[in-house]
Amino acid sequence: MxxxxxxxxxxxxxxxxxxxxxxxxxxxxxxxxxxxxxxxxxxxxxxxxxxxxxxxxxxxxxxxxxxxxxxxxxxxxxxxxxxxxxxxxxxxxxxxxxxxxxxxxxxxxxxxxxxxxxxxxxxxxxxxxxxxxxxxxxxxxxxxxxxxxxxxxxxxxxxxxxxxxxxxxxxxxxxxxxxVDVLRFAPSARNQALRAQWSPRGKPIVGFVGRLAPEKHVERLIGLAAGGAVQVVIVGDGVDRDKLQSAMPTAVFTGALYGDELAAAYASMDVFVHPGEHETFCQVVQEALASGLPVIAPDAGGPRDLVTPWRTGLLLAVNEFESRLPDAVAHLTSERSRYALAARRSVIGRxxxxxxxxxxxxxxxxxxxxxxxxxxxxxxxxxx
The missing domain is CATH 3.40.50.2000 (Glycogen Phosphorylase B;)
Structure with a gap:
């Protein structure tokens, strides 16, 4: 053909x-x-x-x-x-x-x-x-x-x-x-040296991967980063990067990563957050699940098919996303092992x-x- x-x-x-x-x-x-x-x-x-x-x-x-x-x-x-x-x-x-x-x-x-x-x-x-x-x-x-x-x-x-x-x-x-490439995106890519570099004090690492553009609503992570309970890591680049870096001075901004470096970044996080609701599918959520990460996403669009609430992550109402995010992160980090195993299993056949x-x-x-x-x-x- x-x-x-x-x-x-x-x-x-x-x-x-x-x-x-x-x-x-x-x-x-x-x-x-x-x-x-x-x-x-x-x-x-x-x-x-x-x-x-x-x-x-x-x-x-x-x-x-x-x-x-x-x-x-x-x-x-x-x-x-x-x-x-x-x-x-x-x-x-x-x-x-x-x-x-x-x-x-x-x-x-x-x-x-x-x-x-x-x-x-x-x-x-x-x-x-x-x-x-x-x-x-x-x-x-x-x-x-x-x-x-x-x-x-x-x-x-x-x-x-x-x-x-x-x-x-x-x-x-x-x-x-x-x-999803379940061989590349896997828990085995976890890198302890990278984790220590990102979070030298051992705080849980909460990450985002994607373009830094208005429709991704990465600004919804500002309150989480300011709270100080976790280390926020932002993987990606785009027109909003300078503005977001100014608003989140304690967050780690890696720029865009690809291939094995991207896989290591995913696997080295503890929780993955995708804050934007305008996703027809949301491939980064699927890659995070394959990497063994519990996921937090809006209860809208593509993530509804990918995230099973209370099993592989949590879906938050769009109008309550920022206010509920800290508690959602705290819950998933406290039970990370259970969620991580279910997350990986949920995408193995895809x-x-x-x-x-x-x-x-x-x-x-x-x-x-x-x-x-x-x-x-x-x-x-x-x-x-």
Whole structure:
């Protein structure tokens, strides 16, 4: 199968969208499929982004910064999209968190008669509220309903998101979750030297991982850090970093971490807190659970599917999050061993190969019967 992935965000940006696309690309290569990525270039003021990823061609489109909309560069679709897609001749187009570039992608695919699978991954109406954008939630929903209505299938990452999309009259919505690397993110990555560096007085370590941007609401940790009972560690970078460092002078800010360093950071925490409610899935919560961390998150969005209250962590009402956070942390640190074991067990069966095989099933479901028969014949001819 030939799969063209139109990604609203991709490397060098590191976030939930780009990480998911990377995992899908790895699985496509491993299972013998061809792939093409169409993604934003870096802004004109920065070095050009790579045109190849792990042997896979990445076609870049111009990007622009829209600070009032997002901290990430947005790709601007061009007429060349049709030519690029026609040249690759995909069986299916995967739209990763489609917005501006994704809209161009779905229009080009429809013009060429190629089926599309749109992965809804960003709570844009919620983000708009966080950034103070005058665009109303109703207008945002109307735009994305139109965009996803052009796709043959929309995939929602959590039950809460799926319910929201159905309530907003999005058509053809199906569930597709996210995988987690349970070998990399594991309790065995715990680093005592790192813990001593972060918390020389031996205070429990409460951590956050993610972009430091308005929609993540990291400012909800300010009171916890000021209380002095725990050591707060913030892993990540973004436009809010300077402001947050000024507000939390006792917190440790590591900057963005990746790979084994990130895994060690997770595992070296005692409790993980994700304070933002605008998450369609929340991959960092899943990585924290795999690392054996009890999790505190808002009782909203994707974390509802991931955190089992009083077993793997706690879900707090959004309007009470800051006031209830210190007591929640105290409870989880006092019973950490029990929660940690249950946290790890809760995600063991969610490997990326399993999740990506489900995605291939969604791809095949939107193909025409003729194309499906062609692909089956090809697999038989190859002895697969």
């Amino acid at each position: 030939r799969v063209a992935i139109v990604a609203e965000s991709f490397l060098p940006e590191v976030n939930g969208v780009s990480n998911s696309v990377i995992r899908v690309l790895e699985h496509l290569r491993r299972t013998g499929h061809e792939a093409l990525v169409i993604a934003p270039d870096t802004p004109p003021s920065q070095p050009r982004a790579d045109r190849i990823y792990d042997g896979i061609r990445v076609h870049r489109v111009p990007s622009r910064m829209f600070p009032k909309v997002t901290t990430l560069p947005l790709g601007v679709p061009t007429p060349r999209l049709v030519k690029v897609l026609r040249g690759f001749d995909p069986h299916v187009v995967h739209l990763a968190s489609p917005a501006l570039l994704g809209y161009g992608g779905v229009r080009a695919a429809r013009w060429l008669g190629v089926p599309t699978v749109a992965v809804y991954q960003t709570d844009v109406p919620g983000f708009a509220a966080s950034y103070g954008i005058p665009m109303t939630a109703r207008a945002a929903w109307a735009w994305f309903r139109h965009l996803h209505g052009l796709a043959d299938r929309t995939l929602a990452p959590s039950s809460v998101t799926m319910e929201s999309l159905v309530a907003q009259r999005f058509p053809r919505v199906h569930r597709w979750a996210r995988g 490997s990326w190969p399993v999740i990506c095989d489900e995605l291939l099933g969604h791809y095949e479901a939107v193909l025409s019967p003729f194309v499906r028969r062609q692909l089956v014949s090809t697999r038989h001819a190859l002895g697969e």
